[in-house]
Amino acid sequence: xxxxxxxxxxxxxxxxxxxxxxxxxxxxxxxxxxxxxxxxxxxxxxxxxxxxxxxxxxxxxxxxxxxxxxxxxxxxxxxxxxxxxxxxxxxxxxxxxxxxxxxxxxxxxxxxxxxxxxxxxxxxxxxxxxxxxxxxxxxxxxxxxxx
Numbered sequence: 001x002x003x004x005x006x007x008x009x010x011x012x013x014x015x016x017x018x019x020x021x022x023x024x025x026x027x028x029x030x031x032x033x034x035x036x037x038x039x040x041x042x043x044x045x046x047x048x049x050x051x052x053x054x055x056x057x058x059x060x061x062x063x064x065x066x067x068x069x070x071x072x073x074x075x076x077x078x079x080x081x082x083x084x085x086x087x088x089x090x091x092x093x094x095x096x097x098x099x100x101x102x103x104x105x106x107x108x109x110x111x112x113x114x115x116x117x118x119x120x121x122x123x124x125x126x127x128x129x130x131x132x133x134x135x136x137x138x139x140x141x142x143x144x145x146x147x
Contacts, residue, residue, distance in 0.1 A: 007033045009050045010057070017061035021068055028072045035076045043083040052082055052095055059103045065112025077114040078102065081122065088126040101125055 007029040014023050024032065036051050056078050060066060066074055086098060093101070105121035106112060 003030065003033045003037065006036065006051065010053055013054055013057040013061075017057055017071075020061045020066070022061055022066060022071045023068070024072065032072065032075055032079070036079060039080050039083045043087055045083055045086065052099070053079055055095065055099055056082065059099050060106070063103070063107050063112070065107065074112075074114065078106075081114065081118045084118070085122045085126060088122075089129050090126075092129045 007026070010024070010029050010032065011026075017023065032053060036047075036053055039045075040047055053075065056075060060075070060078060082095075082098060082102065085102075086093075086095070089098060102117060102122065105125075106114075106117050110116040110121055
Protein backbone atom coordinates (compact mmCIF):
# COMPACT_ATOMS: atom_id res chain seq x y z
CA UNK A 1 0.00 0.00 0.00
CA UNK A 2 2.75 2.45 0.96
CA UNK A 3 4.65 1.73 -2.27
CA UNK A 4 1.56 2.22 -4.43
CA UNK A 5 0.86 5.57 -2.74
CA UNK A 6 4.47 6.68 -3.21
CA UNK A 7 4.35 5.69 -6.90
CA UNK A 8 1.14 7.71 -7.36
CA UNK A 9 2.73 10.78 -5.79
CA UNK A 10 5.71 10.38 -8.08
CA UNK A 11 3.48 10.04 -11.14
CA UNK A 12 2.50 13.69 -10.72
CA UNK A 13 6.07 14.58 -11.68
CA UNK A 14 5.44 13.41 -15.25
CA UNK A 15 3.60 16.69 -15.87
CA UNK A 16 6.78 18.71 -15.42
CA UNK A 17 9.36 16.21 -16.65
CA UNK A 18 7.25 15.49 -19.74
CA UNK A 19 8.01 19.01 -20.96
CA UNK A 20 11.62 17.84 -21.24
CA UNK A 21 10.72 14.58 -22.98
CA UNK A 22 11.09 12.52 -19.79
CA UNK A 23 8.14 10.40 -18.69
CA UNK A 24 8.06 7.44 -16.31
CA UNK A 25 5.73 4.53 -17.00
CA UNK A 26 3.73 2.89 -14.24
CA UNK A 27 6.22 0.04 -14.11
CA UNK A 28 9.15 2.46 -13.86
CA UNK A 29 7.39 4.37 -11.09
CA UNK A 30 6.99 1.17 -9.08
CA UNK A 31 10.63 0.18 -9.63
CA UNK A 32 11.82 3.63 -8.52
CA UNK A 33 9.62 3.43 -5.45
CA UNK A 34 11.02 -0.01 -4.64
CA UNK A 35 14.52 1.40 -5.10
CA UNK A 36 13.69 4.16 -2.63
CA UNK A 37 12.79 1.68 0.10
CA UNK A 38 15.88 -0.44 -0.62
CA UNK A 39 18.13 2.64 -0.54
CA UNK A 40 16.64 3.75 2.77
CA UNK A 41 17.16 0.31 4.23
CA UNK A 42 20.75 -0.01 2.99
CA UNK A 43 21.70 3.40 4.39
CA UNK A 44 19.85 2.92 7.66
CA UNK A 45 17.65 5.93 7.03
CA UNK A 46 13.99 6.47 7.82
CA UNK A 47 11.88 8.85 5.81
CA UNK A 48 8.36 10.12 6.29
CA UNK A 49 6.16 11.56 3.59
CA UNK A 50 6.85 11.52 -0.11
CA UNK A 51 10.61 11.15 0.02
CA UNK A 52 13.31 12.82 -1.97
CA UNK A 53 12.64 11.32 -5.38
CA UNK A 54 10.07 13.96 -6.33
CA UNK A 55 12.58 16.69 -5.48
CA UNK A 56 15.23 14.93 -7.56
CA UNK A 57 12.87 14.75 -10.55
CA UNK A 58 12.07 18.45 -10.28
CA UNK A 59 15.73 19.42 -9.88
CA UNK A 60 17.18 17.20 -12.61
CA UNK A 61 14.50 16.93 -15.32
CA UNK A 62 15.99 19.86 -17.25
CA UNK A 63 19.50 18.41 -17.25
CA UNK A 64 21.08 18.18 -20.70
CA UNK A 65 22.50 14.79 -19.64
CA UNK A 66 19.13 13.08 -19.14
CA UNK A 67 17.39 11.24 -21.94
CA UNK A 68 14.32 9.04 -21.94
CA UNK A 69 16.66 6.05 -22.29
CA UNK A 70 18.70 6.80 -19.15
CA UNK A 71 16.04 8.59 -17.10
CA UNK A 72 14.96 5.77 -14.79
CA UNK A 73 18.47 4.42 -14.17
CA UNK A 74 19.86 7.91 -13.55
CA UNK A 75 17.08 8.71 -11.07
CA UNK A 76 17.76 5.44 -9.29
CA UNK A 77 21.46 6.32 -9.09
CA UNK A 78 20.77 9.88 -7.95
CA UNK A 79 18.46 8.60 -5.23
CA UNK A 80 21.09 6.13 -3.98
CA UNK A 81 23.75 8.85 -4.07
CA UNK A 82 21.50 11.26 -2.20
CA UNK A 83 20.85 8.90 0.72
CA UNK A 84 24.49 7.85 0.94
CA UNK A 85 25.78 11.42 1.01
CA UNK A 86 23.04 12.56 3.35
CA UNK A 87 24.72 10.24 5.86
CA UNK A 88 28.25 11.21 4.80
CA UNK A 89 27.52 14.92 5.21
CA UNK A 90 26.70 14.24 8.87
CA UNK A 91 23.36 15.99 8.35
CA UNK A 92 25.17 19.32 7.86
CA UNK A 93 23.29 19.90 4.61
CA UNK A 94 19.54 20.17 4.20
CA UNK A 95 17.91 18.00 1.54
CA UNK A 96 17.60 21.01 -0.75
CA UNK A 97 21.24 22.03 -0.25
CA UNK A 98 22.47 18.53 -1.05
CA UNK A 99 20.25 18.31 -4.14
CA UNK A 100 21.50 21.71 -5.31
CA UNK A 101 25.12 20.58 -4.87
CA UNK A 102 24.34 17.35 -6.74
CA UNK A 103 22.67 19.19 -9.63
CA UNK A 104 25.48 21.74 -9.93
CA UNK A 105 28.12 19.02 -10.04
CA UNK A 106 26.08 16.70 -12.30
CA UNK A 107 25.49 19.37 -14.95
CA UNK A 108 28.96 20.86 -14.43
CA UNK A 109 32.18 18.97 -13.87
CA UNK A 110 30.55 15.55 -13.74
CA UNK A 111 29.05 16.07 -17.22
CA UNK A 112 26.25 13.65 -16.37
CA UNK A 113 28.51 10.99 -14.86
CA UNK A 114 27.07 9.44 -11.71
CA UNK A 115 30.46 7.88 -10.96
CA UNK A 116 32.17 11.27 -10.99
CA UNK A 117 29.34 12.83 -9.00
CA UNK A 118 29.56 10.27 -6.22
CA UNK A 119 33.26 9.46 -6.34
CA UNK A 120 34.66 12.94 -6.61
CA UNK A 121 32.34 15.93 -6.43
CA UNK A 122 30.21 14.90 -3.47
CA UNK A 123 33.02 13.05 -1.75
CA UNK A 124 35.01 16.29 -1.76
CA UNK A 125 32.02 18.25 -0.49
CA UNK A 126 31.52 15.88 2.44
CA UNK A 127 35.23 15.70 3.17
CA UNK A 128 35.24 19.49 3.38
CA UNK A 129 32.25 19.43 5.74
CA UNK A 130 34.06 16.95 7.97
CA UNK A 131 37.19 19.11 7.94
CA UNK A 132 39.38 17.02 5.64
CA UNK A 133 41.43 17.98 2.60
CA UNK A 134 39.58 18.49 -0.65
CA UNK A 135 41.08 17.24 -3.90
CA UNK A 136 40.39 18.87 -7.25
CA UNK A 137 40.61 16.18 -9.96
CA UNK A 138 40.18 16.65 -13.69
CA UNK A 139 36.66 16.33 -15.08
CA UNK A 140 35.76 13.25 -17.10
CA UNK A 141 36.86 13.31 -20.73
CA UNK A 142 33.64 11.84 -22.08
CA UNK A 143 29.98 11.64 -21.29
CA UNK A 144 28.72 8.30 -20.01
CA UNK A 145 25.22 6.95 -20.55
CA UNK A 146 23.56 4.93 -17.79
CA UNK A 147 20.97 2.47 -18.92
